[in-house]
Amino acid sequence: MLGLMQNQPLLISSLIEFAERHHGDAEIVSRRVEGDLHRYTYKDVAYRSRQVARALDGLKLAFSDRVATLAWNGYRHLELYYGVSGSGRVLHTINPRLHPDQIGWIANHAEDQVLCFDLSFLPLVQAVHGKCTTIKHYIALCDADKLPADSGIPNLQSYESWIGAQASDYAWPQFDENTASSMCYTSGTTGHPKAALYSHRSTLLHAYAAALPDVMCLSARDSILPVVPMFHVNAWGIPYSAALTGAKLVFPGPAMDGKSVYELIEAEKVTYAAGVPTVWQMMLGHMKPAGLKFSTLRRTVIGGSACPPAMIAAFNDDYGVEVLHAWGMTEMSPLGTLCTLKNKHLAMPKDEQMKIRLKQGRAIYGVDMKIVGEDGREIAWDGKAYGDLHVKGPWIIAEYFKGEGGNPLVDGWFPTGDVATIDPDGYMQITDRSKDVIKSGGEWISSIDIENIAVAHPAVAMAACIGVKHPKWDERPILAVVKKPGAEVTREELIKFYEGKTAKWQIPDDVVFVDAIPLGATGKMLKTRLREMLKDYKLPGV
Numbered sequence: 001m002l003g004l005m006q007n008q009p010l011l012i013s014s015l016i017e018f019a020e021r022h023h024g025d026a027e028i029v030s031r032r033v034e035g036d037l038h039r040y041t042y043k044d045v046a047y048r049s050r051q052v053a054r055a056l057d058g059l060k061l062a063f064s065d066r067v068a069t070l071a072w073n074g075y076r077h078l079e080l081y082y083g084v085s086g087s088g089r090v091l092h093t094i095n096p097r098l099h100p101d102q103i104g105w106i107a108n109h110a111e112d113q114v115l116c117f118d119l120s121f122l123p124l125v126q127a128v129h130g131k132c133t134t135i136k137h138y139i140a141l142c143d144a145d146k147l148p149a150d151s152g153i154p155n156l157q158s159y160e161s162w163i164g165a166q167a168s169d170y171a172w173p174q175f176d177e178n179t180a181s182s183m184c185y186t187s188g189t190t191g192h193p194k195a196a197l198y199s200h201r202s203t204l205l206h207a208y209a210a211a212l213p214d215v216m217c218l219s220a221r222d223s224i225l226p227v228v229p230m231f232h233v234n235a236w237g238i239p240y241s242a243a244l245t246g247a248k249l250v251f252p253g254p255a256m257d258g259k260s261v262y263e264l265i266e267a268e269k270v271t272y273a274a275g276v277p278t279v280w281q282m283m284l285g286h287m288k289p290a291g292l293k294f295s296t297l298r299r300t301v302i303g304g305s306a307c308p309p310a311m312i313a314a315f316n317d318d319y320g321v322e323v324l325h326a327w328g329m330t331e332m333s334p335l336g337t338l339c340t341l342k343n344k345h346l347a348m349p350k351d352e353q354m355k356i357r358l359k360q361g362r363a364i365y366g367v368d369m370k371i372v373g374e375d376g377r378e379i380a381w382d383g384k385a386y387g388d389l390h391v392k393g394p395w396i397i398a399e400y401f402k403g404e405g406g407n408p409l410v411d412g413w414f415p416t417g418d419v420a421t422i423d424p425d426g427y428m429q430i431t432d433r434s435k436d437v438i439k440s441g442g443e444w445i446s447s448i449d450i451e452n453i454a455v456a457h458p459a460v461a462m463a464a465c466i467g468v469k470h471p472k473w474d475e476r477p478i479l480a481v482v483k484k485p486g487a488e489v490t491r492e493e494l495i496k497f498y499e500g501k502t503a504k505w506q507i508p509d510d511v512v513f514v515d516a517i518p519l520g521a522t523g524k525m526l527k528t529r530l531r532e533m534l535k536d537y538k539l540p541g542v
């Protein structure tokens, strides 16, 4: 017997329809490429998204055709999120930090038909458009009078004249909720990137889950600043969850330096912010010397790479802001776990609570996880034994776009490539990417643990730990360090700093000072590149 409830497909268009009807006057504030602040409401987003949908019809784009963006976090990008997916096309957000050759490759692989870009990416589009064989229409996200003359880009139109010519009445089409809605290529370090292809259903389920109290805890009373980019995994789903809850949205545009982000938080009474650790490091670096405080910010979700304990402590103790440590991946839409305490932890002393807060957190309903050993068997949840982390759930990929890489699942589970422990309360802690684990004398050393200690040193801006070959121990850890401007620390002082903080055999054998640690397109440390940089390095005394 089937239930007798209405069978409405879960479609992205329903989110913006809801926000327009029930939170029509909630604000969307965007720092524009031009430098000024733009402000309007969900009612306007809905209106202009319908114009986008009509404009795509006008280009004769078919159902499921791909529309690419090269854009910062801003209101026009948000309109494309809803107009493109809502009308049944697929939004392909491209990471502008990728190499131009890679951008050309993925645009062709995705068979993008349209490319919408912020004017700050004009030189990039000029460099790649010759390589893009499928793109027929180029749209600059600007007013008609800002459209550059002689850009050399064929059929270039301004976004405002493109959508401005359209009526705003449009009935969002109804279709199967499993229809593709958006796509994002993973920034793989080897081979060509592969794309996760999200569906309307996976996106809506993820949006519901992300808003839950023990996940991002979003509400109509929040003012949310996603510093995490809309060009990478849909800004952790915030553009959808914000519409679902009616929260105010504040977009930083291209201004993501510490000073600009801090000023925007204060000016727009932001209560909630989301970003990777490097962004917050820049902001705290700006605030501390100037003695600045937050007046409204209450919570910040930090993920994308491990959040150093020193950062959690600084936010909490110096600024009264709760850090929610999160873990996920492109293949997971992206949220997998979030770290919030359980009732029984509330009475614990602060330092005990801190040990829990450092972990990547508990699985969200909708994500199941397990750790497995080399033999594929599940490993106990004792918080000590580590293994390969596998996940499954309705917003985790079943396969990559165009079947690239074959079947990525093992017995129905997606192997994440991360190595983790899970404690008896279900808190997962990443110890490493499987390829970054350091094996010394048969024991594993967590490079994340070693890096976390280093960045707690006041003179260290950034640190990366890698293993180097050793004749006796197989591998030994060394630390690459970037010093804070004007700060001094010696190799010996840093090695001494480890004493008492970790087991003796885990202390790095050497410290190498570098000007910068190579970062990938999503701001994560590129250890493959670092290993190449240090390929002629020899351990002292070996």
Ligand code: AMP
Residues within 6 Å of the ligand: 186, 187, 233, 302, 303, 304, 305, 306, 307, 325, 326, 327, 328, 329, 330, 331, 334, 360, 416, 417, 418, 430, 432, 433, 522
């Ligand atoms: P991406 O698909 O580019 O978002 O990268 C996903 C990978 O980033 C994960 O598989 C992890 O290796 C890493 N990652 C994400 N969040 C965290 C976190 N909180 N702590 C440690 N690593 C993380």
